[in-house]
Amino acid sequence: MFANDDEPDRTIDAAGEWFRTGHHSDRRVGPVIDPRLEHVFAALDVVIDDGDGLFTVVNGGLGAIIDTRGFPQNLTFWITGHIHWRKEDLGLRHRLSAAITPLSAGTKRVNRAKNTTILEEPLTPSDRWHHPNGVLPTVFGLAMAPVFLSTGEHLLNFSIDGHHAAEMPFDVEAVDAPDTSQAVPAPL
Numbered sequence: 001m002f003a004n005d006d007e008p009d010r011t012i013d014a015a016g017e018w019f020r021t022g023h024h025s026d027r028r029v030g031p032v033i034d035p036r037l038e039h040v041f042a043a044l045d046v047v048i049d050d051g052d053g054l055f056t057v058v059n060g061g062l063g064a065i066i067d068t069r070g071f072p073q074n075l076t077f078w079i080t081g082h083i084h085w086r087k088e089d090l091g092l093r094h095r096l097s098a099a100i101t102p103l104s105a106g107t108k109r110v111n112r113a114k115n116t117t118i119l120e121e122p123l124t125p126s127d128r129w130h131h132p133n134g135v136l137p138t139v140f141g142l143a144m145a146p147v148f149l150s151t152g153e154h155l156l157n158f159s160i161d162g163h164h165a166a167e168m169p170f171d172v173e174a175v176d177a178p179d180t181s182q183a184v185p186a187p188l
Contacts, residue, residue: 031167032165033164033166034160036085036160036165039081039082041062041080041081042061042077042078042079042080042144042156042168042170043078043080044078046141048080048141057078057080062170071151071174073147073148073172074145075144075146075147076144077143077144079098080139080140081140081158082139084131084133084137085123085135085136085138087134087135089123090123092123092161094119095116096160097116098144098156099113100144100155101113101154101155101157103154106152107150107152108149110148111146112147115143115145123136151174152172153169153171154169154172156170
């Protein structure tokens with residue numbers, strides 16, 4: 001439609017420009033503080049496809065942890081997100097960290113409340129239009145395996161290279177399991 005002899009890919013460029021102006025911005029989602037972080041959230045499981053930066057999550061946006069077995073409560077979950085690096089981040093090894101702290105009075109400490117990983121893959125420069133900082137973004141998953149000792153309000157802090165990047169409040173609640181002793185099977 002916009003292509004011509006001098007610019008055979010002009011239609012693609014025009015569509016890209018329309019997308020950038022209408023849909024792409026520096027807005028961040030959720031509990032994000034660091035402008036490099038597009039989004040971050042907790043999930044029960046995450047699988048990252050290293051080839052194209054796609055990821056699959058199970059129970060993404062985990063916000064309240066429900067316990068029916070008493071304490072201590074072991075839980076495994078993931079912190080996942082998308083980082084848009086800057087040119088000054090190239091050539092550096094980057095450290096992603098998360099820590100859980102109790103917020104409410106009377107809430108006991110959390111055992112195994114921290115985890116850190118070093119990104120081993122070097123950052124890759126990019127000249128693609130959808131990488132406005134000139135660096136290929138990173139999709140990450142950071143496993144957490146805390147042991148909660150009581151109910152209460154908690155805060156999960158996430159950092160990039162020691163700099164506070166996001167914080168996510170969540171509750172650990174104790175709920176009685178439903179009584180199934182009188183359950184009647186559903187008719188077939």
